[in-house]
Amino acid sequence: MTAPATVTELISRCQLLAGLTLGEVAAQLGVTLPANLLRDKGIVGQMLELALGASSGSKAEPDFPQLGIELKTLPVDARGKPLESTYVCTAPLTDVGLQQWHSSWVCRKLSHVLWVPIWAERSVPLAERVIGTAFLWQPDAEQQALLQQDWEELMELIVLGGIDEIKGAHGKVLQLRPKAANSKALTEAVGRDGEPIQTLPRGFYLKAAFTAAILQRQFGNLV
DNA sequence: TACTGATCATAG
């Protein structure tokens, strides 16, 4: 699948996928679906990237570079409520003194997102999960402010050596949580007295309540 | 049951 040249083309591809099951899309793409997501948590996202023509690989750039759009799948239950928080990006833990919100990875990644809801309750077999209606989203002033506030608070803690005091509950809409192969992975960070320390790599996540509000504004109140 | 901390696969 080649990259979509325009937003219109991207949306039109999404409309073709809406209502299909993951099993049907996998068959079209020649992808073998695992029995569950235990050992393949990212397969759904990667399949949608393939189906929509996003650039593959682990490059630190938008999924659709030409359009500046980031693709995110969003697992939802039967009522359209998100089942999980949404990973945004890795958090920088060193050399963050001069970081500014508007040039941050979080701000840039979230500036233009294509959300693809997937009906994905754990009791439903992977192949039977249905792709929903995708939509483009850009944070409004209020959402932008909430994100910036949380981001600045978290980054200040990181700069001041408070990394190990940060819990997942810190932000209102944005949270900092471990993002690693396991709890023994280490990366460099700033300690309490400004000294280099080793700590668990972290990532920024959107809390489920925040993505729930995005869905609600897009589709209205369900149930 | 929701949330926070832990974990899995793959590419470079």
Added chain:
DNA sequence: CTATGATCAGTA
């Protein structure tokens, strides 16, 4: 290890 894609699962 870092960055991509995320969900799992124990516990409060």
